[in-house]
Amino acid sequence: MDAPKTHFAVRLLPSLTDVAFLMPLAFLFLRMGGAKSMLGDGDTGWHVRTGEWILANGRVPSTDPFSYTKGGQPWILMEWLSDVVFAWLHQHGGLTAVVLGSMLLICTTSVLLFRLVRRRCGSPLIAIAVMFLVTGASAVHWLARPHLFTLLLTVIFCSILERVREGRTRLLWVLPALTIVWTNLHGGFFVGIVLIGSYAAGELLTGIFSAQQNDRIQAWKRSIPYFASAAGCAIATLVNPYFHRLPADIYHILTDTYQYDNIAEFQSFDFHNPVSVFFEPMLVLGLGAAIWSLRRRECAHTVLILGWGHLALAVVRNTPLFMLVAAAPVAAMLEDIVGQISDSNLAGWFRRAAAGLERVASEFGKTDSIPRLHLTSAATVGILIALFYAPNPPATCRVEYDTTQYPAKAVEMLRSSGARQTIFTDDVWGGYLIYRLYPENKVFIDSRSDFYGTTFDVKYTEVMNVRYDWEKHLDTYHVNTILLRTNASLAGALKESRRWRPVYDDGVAIVFRANQESAREAQQVSAVSRDGKDRDRKITKSQTSDQTITKSNSRSEPS
Numbered sequence: 386m387d388a389p390k391t392h393f394a395v396r397l398l399p400s401l402t403d404v405a406f407l408m409p410l411a412f413l414f415l416r417m418g419g420a421k422s423m424l425g426d427g428d429t430g431w432h433v434r435t436g437e438w439i440l441a442n443g444r445v446p447s448t449d450p451f452s453y454t455k456g457g458q459p460w461i462l463m464e465w466l467s468d469v470v471f472a473w474l475h476q477h478g479g480l481t482a483v484v485l486g487s488m489l490l491i492c493t494t495s496v497l498l499f500r501l502v503r504r505r506c507g508s509p510l511i512a513i514a515v516m517f518l519v520t521g522a523s524a525v526h527w528l529a530r531p532h533l534f535t536l537l538l539t540v541i542f543c544s545i546l547e548r549v550r551e552g553r554t555r556l557l558w559v560l561p562a563l564t565i566v567w568t569n570l571h572g573g574f575f576v577g578i579v580l581i582g583s584y585a586a587g588e589l590l591t592g593i594f595s596a597q598q599n600d601r602i603q604a605w606k607r608s609i610p611y612f613a614s615a616a617g618c619a620i621a622t623l624v625n626p627y628f629h630r631l632p633a634d635i636y637h638i639l640t641d642t643y644q645y646d647n648i649a650e651f652q653s654f655d656f657h658n659p660v661s662v663f664f665e666p667m668l669v670l671g672l673g674a675a676i677w678s679l680r681r682r683e684c685a686h687t688v689l690i691l692g693w694g695h696l697a698l699a700v701v702r703n704t705p706l707f708m709l710v711a712a713a714p715v716a717a718m719l720e721d722i723v724g725q726i727s728d729s730n731l732a733g734w735f736r737r738a739a740a741g742l743e744r745v746a747s748e749f750g751k752t753d754s755i756p757r758l759h760l761t762s763a764a765t766v767g768i769l770i771a772l773f774y775a776p777n778p779p780a781t782c783r784v785e786y787d788t789t790q791y792p793a794k795a796v797e798m799l800r801s802s803g804a805r806q807t808i809f810t811d812d813v814w815g816g817y818l819i820y821r822l823y824p825e826n827k828v829f830i831d832s833r834s835d836f837y838g839t840t841f842d843v844k845y846t847e848v849m850n851v852r853y854d855w856e857k858h859l860d861t862y863h864v865n866t867i868l869l870r871t872n873a874s875l876a877g878a879l880k881e882s883r884r885w886r887p888v889y890d891d892g893v894a895i896v897f898r899a900n901q902e903s904a905r906e907a908q909q910v911s912a913v914s915r916d917g918k919d920r921d922r923k924i925t926k927s928q929t930s931d932q933t934i935t936k937s938n939s940r941s942e943p944s
Contacts (some may be wrong), residue, residue: 401513405499406762408520409491410769413527419781420773423484423529427791427813428832429471430820432464432531434481436472439465445626449836451819453807460836461627461634463572467531481773483782487529491768494537495520498712501544508723508751510742515716518670521663523705526650532702535573538563539709541560542577547713550685554610557581561617565624572635576706578618583692585611587685587903594682634835643839647846650702660704662830667708667715668694675712677721687712712933787815792894795868796821799896809859810868811849818868822944830861851878867897 413422423429431451439445449460462468474482498519502512526532541563553804560581567574585608592604604609623630645651654664671690678686689710697707726739772782786793792814799806799822806826810818815831834842848855851874859867866886868878871892879885879897889896 390902395517396756396758397760399755400755400757400759401503401509402496402499402757403759403761406496407765408493408516409495409524409527410488410522410765412524413488414781415526417524419779420784421781421787423487423527424480424784424786425528426530426595426832427816427818427820429480429483429529429816430818431816431831431833432468432818433471433475433480434823435462435465436468437475439469440476441650441659442473450830451823451827452829452837454829454841455837461631462604463631463635464531464570465626466566466569467534467571471529471531478774479784484529484784485666488534488769490537491527492762494540494709495535497537497540498542499711501540501547501578502713502716505713506720507744507747507750508716508720510745511719512716515719516714518663518667519708519712521690522660522708523665523668525658525660525704526702529560531571532573534570535569536709537708538567538570538660539573539706541579542580543713546580548683549610552583556612557610558617560614560898561621561775564618565619568625568631572631574622575632575635578615578622579692580710581611581615581618582688583688584685585615586688589749590684591682592687594684599876602897604895611783611806629912638835639937641835641839643842645700647842648834651700652694654698654704658701664697664704664708667711668697670715670718671711674711677718678714683714690714743809770892772858789893791817792868794891795889795894795896798827798889799868806866807862807864808866808868809848809862809864811870811873812845814868814870834863849873849875851875856882856884865899869895869897 413419431535434451435446438450442802445462445465451457471483471484474486478485482587499512499516504510506512506515523536536800542560545559549556552576560577564574564577569576570641588604588608588611592601592608593603622684623629623707627634627754655661658664665875671694675687675690675694678684690707691724693707693710696703723739723742762883769782772778775782780803788794793811796818799808807828807829808818808822809829812830812834814831815828818828819831830837830841830845837845844858847853848858855878867875867879869879873888876895876897880887884900885897886900887895888898
């Protein structure tokens with residue numbers, strides 16, 4: 386008999402794929418404050434301006450156009466293609482289009498990951514529950530920045546590698562082509578090579594643990610195509626405007642201890658962070674899935690979970706990557722556990738509950754597998770676009786930098802002053818100033834700490850923390866305007882200094898101008914003498930650093 390036809394109305398209903406698509410949006414608007422959260426650091430601004438520079442000049446920059454401290458010095462731009470995408474969106478729809486595009490990237494990543502998890506796990510209910518944990522923990526790094534492409538491509542690589550593990554080996558040769566795109570989108574392209582290497586290592590481990598020599602030989606042979614593909618991807622990374630210098634620059638960043646000591650994104654995971662309620666359960670489940678996979682001789686999953694679990698604990702920006710690679714094995718393990726409970730000798734109510742879950746999941750899965758038109762997702766996107774571009778949008782749909790965290794009013798004052806300004810501000814606000822004031826004004830520093838270099842970064846930190854010779858560092862670059870957060874240590878020192886006077890204070894930002902008469906007498910009236918004698922202790926006394934200033938919250942380096 387022919388299968389009964391599905392009523393057209395059923396195809397209009399939302400499916401779990403729609404739930405996976407909408408889940409990130411629910412987190413953004415119900416838990417994270419809406420559109421403003423996507424502009425949580427200043428990097429978005431300089432990425433947009435960089436893309437506009439590329440479109441205007443028809444080439445990728447080779448030197449820095451944004452700072453007056455390092456202007457004209459060689460600069461390797463790791464995300465030039467992403468910046469072009471952001472700039473194109475900005476030109477056609479403003480910052481709103483950049484944020485909307487970033488949201489759609491996150492939602493697309495969520496859908497593709499759900500499809501991957503669903504293929505490994507027969508229970509749609511378990512699959513969507515795991516997606517809830519993944520979404521909650523991944524939110525720690527949801528920003529309108531190029532690293533979102535790395536999250537998307539990580540899921541794509543994992544999906545392809547799973548199909549290769551199932552026997553479709555030829556798909557491995559798609560990965561070098563994808564690596565070329567990834568290399569020019571974001572510096573996290575090395576993640577793809579690590580993923581391939583993990584599957585190769587998994588085959589080698591399978592061979593090591595195999596009792597039969599023939600099984601060992603077959604496992605080792607299966608590793609060869611992975612290694613060949615990884616080599617092809619490594620060669621593909623050279624297809625970029627900077628050739629071998631780009632991979633070399635990535636290596637330098639990843640081995641630079643300054644980044645790990647001073648950049649917030651490179652710090653260890655903070656278990657006081659609200660996302661820990663999602664990360665901790667996944668960490669425990671991941672450990673169980675690693676052992677479960679090892680027993681099933683799916684050693685690639687064991688390598689992935691243990692490796693990225695360690696990296697997530699060591700560097701917080703790796704948290705989303707761990708969640709992505711652990712999702713499918715965790716879901717498959719949970720499905721297996723539920724099935725075993727049904728046939729176990731545990732309490733009857735427990736076995737009945739597990740059997741009921743299996744039955745509901747099976748019935749729901751049949752309904753959910755019916756092809757849908759996904760009108761719910763499309764309608765939600767349409768409503769968001771309408772709200773974002775409305776004349777008076779709701780607070781959660783206003784695409785703007787948070788005026789309680791960024792100096793919007795102070796920048797307007799600086800813009801209207803018309804005077805030639807060499808502005809000093811912190812690195813996070815530096816990216817915001819590039820967006821608001823470039824090309825009329827250039828910045829002292831922004832969050833590209835790898836570009837500015839450790840020596841310069843250390844001097845900048847010394848100024849922010851009012852260390853010895855802090856005024857000399859400002860004099861070196863002829864700084865005449867200083868823009869700071871009102872609670873910055875340096876702001877207190879400037880109020881005590883004879884050389885600076887506050888000219889603006891709105892409770893968020895404070896602006897200082899150089900006292901011209903005192904500036905001409907800089908060597909005589911400096912608050913700190915070169916030999917350290919007669920220093921003003923109120924000014925130079927070391928104070929507890931403001932973490933949001935001395936440890937940059939934003940970076941666009943690889944994940």
